[in-house]
Amino acid sequence: MLNSSKQKLISLFQLFTKLPKLHRQLILGLCLVCVLLVLAPVSYQSGSTDIALPALADPEYVAAAEQTVVQPNIPDYEWIVEDGDTLGELFSLFNLSYTMSKILEADKNILSLDVINKGDKYRFWLRGNDDSFDGKDIVLTRMEQVLGIEHQVVFQRNGDGFEYQETILPGIWKQRSINGVIKSGSSFYQSAVAQGLPANDVSVINRLLKSKLDFSRHTAAGDKFQVVLSSQYIGDIKTGNTKVEGVRFFNRKKVYSAFSFKDNYFDSAGDGLERAFSRYPVNARYRVSSRFNPRRKHPITGLIRPHNGTDFATPKGTSIYAPGDGVVKRVVRHKYAGLYVEIQHSYKYRTRYLHLSKSLVRKGQRVKRGQKIALSGNTGASTGAHLHYEFHVNQKPINAMGNKVPVVIGVDRKSMLAYKKRVTELIKLMESETLTKVNLNADNSG
Numbered sequence: 001m002l003n004s005s006k007q008k009l010i011s012l013f014q015l016f017t018k019l020p021k022l023h024r025q026l027i028l029g030l031c032l033v034c035v036l037l038v039l040a041p042v043s044y045q046s047g048s049t050d051i052a053l054p055a056l057a058d059p060e061y062v063a064a065a066e067q068t069v070v071q072p073n074i075p076d077y078e079w080i081v082e083d084g085d086t087l088g089e090l091f092s093l094f095n096l097s098y099t100m101s102k103i104l105e106a107d108k109n110i111l112s113l114d115v116i117n118k119g120d121k122y123r124f125w126l127r128g129n130d131d132s133f134d135g136k137d138i139v140l141t142r143m144e145q146v147l148g149i150e151h152q153v154v155f156q157r158n159g160d161g162f163e164y165q166e167t168i169l170p171g172i173w174k175q176r177s178i179n180g181v182i183k184s185g186s187s188f189y190q191s192a193v194a195q196g197l198p199a200n201d202v203s204v205i206n207r208l209l210k211s212k213l214d215f216s217r218h219t220a221a222g223d224k225f226q227v228v229l230s231s232q233y234i235g236d237i238k239t240g241n242t243k244v245e246g247v248r249f250f251n252r253k254k255v256y257s258a259f260s261f262k263d264n265y266f267d268s269a270g271d272g273l274e275r276a277f278s279r280y281p282v283n284a285r286y287r288v289s290s291r292f293n294p295r296r297k298h299p300i301t302g303l304i305r306p307h308n309g310t311d312f313a314t315p316k317g318t319s320i321y322a323p324g325d326g327v328v329k330r331v332v333r334h335k336y337a338g339l340y341v342e343i344q345h346s347y348k349y350r351t352r353y354l355h356l357s358k359s360l361v362r363k364g365q366r367v368k369r370g371q372k373i374a375l376s377g378n379t380g381a382s383t384g385a386h387l388h389y390e391f392h393v394n395q396k397p398i399n400a401m402g403n404k405v406p407v408v409i410g411v412d413r414k415s416m417l418a419y420k421k422r423v424t425e426l427i428k429l430m431e432s433e434t435l436t437k438v439n440l441n442a443d444n445s446g
């Protein structure tokens with residue numbers, strides 16, 4: 001599809017002349033025409049669009065115009081990802097391979113450019129006055145990554161490099177209950193998916209209840225399940241993000257349950273259902289060679305280069321262990337981060353391991369706490385062998401050596417009354433299948 005991109009770009013610019021900016025172009029164009037008519041009334045012959053176009057691509061012009069006219073800042077080019085597309089192809093189409101390496105340098109601490117999903121939007125603001133678009137004089141000033149209605153990343157030029165800013169909107173979460181019965185010859189997974197529960201959420205339920213109930217062995221036809229699922233909305237639009245708020249599974253006269261409370265899951269008695277994380281992903285105390293620092297600046301360029309992880313001075317080949325149970329989401333090679341692994345532990349937690357020499361896991365694999373997942377190394381842009389370890393809570397990096405790393409054992413005494421109230425509410429919702437309600441206090445606030 002990228003072959004047609006250049007064509008799209010050209011037609012996009014042609015389209016600009018017809019879009020709401022028309023009046024501004026006309027005014028600008030006419031002014032220039034008037035000036036030219038006064039200065040050289042005979043020699044001036046070409047159309048006004050040639051004069052107006054370069055100004056449109058100039059961000060200063062756009063910014064100035066926005067002070068008087070409230071209008072969305074229109075990108076010069078928008079790319080909607082289709083199957084098989086790569087970011088590299090697009091950048092080389094504009095002859096911007098050097099720019100891409102500068103963007104990837106900024107991406108090292110957010111790693112949002114490695115997974116290109118169909119339907120994601122990329123918006124480009126370009127500067128340059130070569131309207132044949134052979135790429136010679138094009139400068140990329142800004143790139144926006146639209147990863148969902150609730151999630152955007154902006155890469156903004158600053159001198160020769162880029163800085164990034166990530167926006168994740170909390171939205172509102174609407175709850176509904178999904179009930180079902182396991183049919184003969186069918187598994188819990190199949191029955192739950194058939195009732196409309198997303199596969200990812202079925203996996204979460206499996207993980208939460210597996211220490212008490214073996215779904216593959218002990219479930220049988222006739223077993224009932226009740227789930228309260230919340231879906232994220234921005235305005236009236238669903239983002240596609242969902243979360244299990246509570247589940248009850250009825251098996252052989254017993255009820256197995258899990259309820260979310262303050263972003264963690266507990267059973268009906270208030271005991272934690274998720275194992276605590278290990279503090280370190282290595283089994284010896286290595287020296288911390290660089291600490292977590294979200295406000296770090298590059299000493300020479302002055303660009304903000306947050307250090308979103310903790311560096312351990314591990315010799316090449318040191319074994320890395322998963323600090324908690326989870327699923328491998330990425331095994332990727334990045335120009336600056338090197339070979340890295342990402343593990344999603346629950347809706348809330350994920351971890352990353354950069355500059356590896358070898359991965360011992362593959363994408364989609366389930367891993368257990370303490371499982372060896374990789375060997376440390378010195379790949380990517382790294383000044384020496386070390387492990388860069390990141391811990392994220394609700395998609396934001398936190399200091400893994402700080403106090404927020406979860407060690408949840410159970411609902412604390414002070415919160416028990418609130419927890420019981422929440423359980424009662426969730427059960428009420430499970431029992432009244434048609435009832436839906438908006439939960440503004442959804443556990444996504446952290």
Ligand SMILES: [Zn+2]
Pocket residue numbers: 290307309310311387388389
């Ligand atoms: Zn680091």
